[in-house]
Amino acid sequence: EVQLVESGGGLVQPGGSLRLSCAASGFTFSSFAMTWVRQTPGKGLEWVSTLSHKNDKTYYADSVRGRFTISRDNSKNNLFLQMDSLRADDTGVYFCAKWAGVGGVWYFDFWGRGTLVTVSS
Amino acid sequence: AIQLTQSPSSLSASEGDRVTITCRASQGISSDLAWYQHKPGTPPKLLIYDASTLERGVPSRFSGSGSETDFTLTISSLQPEDFATYFCLQFDSHPQTFGHGTKVEVK
Numbered sequence: 001e002v003q004l005v006e007s008g009g010g011l012v013q014p015g016g017s018l019r020l021s022c023a024a025s026g027f028t029f030s031s032f033a034m035t036w037v038r039q040t041p042g043k044g045l046e047w048v049s050t051l052s053h054k055n056d057k058t059y060y061a062d063s064v065r066g067r068f069t070i071s072r073d074n075s076k077n078n079l080f081l082q083m084d085s086l087r088a089d090d091t092g093v094y095f096c097a098k099w100a101g102v103g104g105v106w107y108f109d110f111w112g113r114g115t116l117v118t119v120s121s
Numbered sequence: 122a123i124q125l126t127q128s129p130s131s132l133s134a135s136e137g138d139r140v141t142i143t144c145r146a147s148q149g150i151s152s153d154l155a156w157y158q159h160k161p162g163t164p165p166k167l168l169i170y171d172a173s174t175l176e177r178g179v180p181s182r183f184s185g186s187g188s189e190t191d192f193t194l195t196i197s198s199l200q201p202e203d204f205a206t207y208f209c210l211q212f213d214s215h216p217q218t219f220g221h222g223t224k225v226e227v228k
Binding site: 004035044045046047059061095100105106107108109110111112113114 | 152153155157162163164165166167170171174176208210212215216217218219221222
């Protein structure tokens with residue numbers, strides 16, 4: 001059974017940092033690209049970042065580029081999101097999601113439950 | 122970025138009702154659209170991908186249709202476990218973008 005479990009969320013002051021983790025199980029983690037998506041009060045669901053399965057290609061939303069860093073440890077089946085210079089509008093629930101691709105068709109087939117990040121003084 | 126306009130934002134329905142949710146893309150996205158069901162505190166669940174392909178294990182009362190700019194998710198006979206929020210997600214172009222969701226509530 002595929003499971004994705006996020007952790008690391010919490011309350012942080014503006015300008016602070018958090019590191020989110022996503023523990024994966026039930027599939028060959030090193031074979032799939034992974035993504036972070038967030039759900040914020042202001043924008044709803046928003047794609048944040050994607051990392052290729054080989055850990056060699058990264059993609060970021062304009063709103064987080066230069067502040068967030070996505071990474072993974074394929075030996076331990078973990079995905080990470082280092083979030084620096086946090087702002088109030090980064091507040092929301094952060095989900096990790098697994099990419100699936102079948103015959104050129106791409107989609108997220110599994111998601112985690114999410115972890116809440118609150119940026120407030 | 123491609124905008125997805127989902128409607129309605131909420132609806133009230135009864136068990137057994139036929140429910141239709143639409144998702145309109147700001148430009149053509151072929152069939153690169155997926156539908157998800159989301160209940161609070163649980164992971165979003167994939168229902169449909171490639172606009173009309175039912176994910177394994179998803180009941181056949183769920184169906185998807187459409188292409189390019191206009192898409193529909195239909196629940197043929199609403200069951201108690203179907204009261205949830207549904208959202209669409211496009212994979213045609215980067216960045217992936219989402220509809221704002223439709224909350225299906227008990228009438």
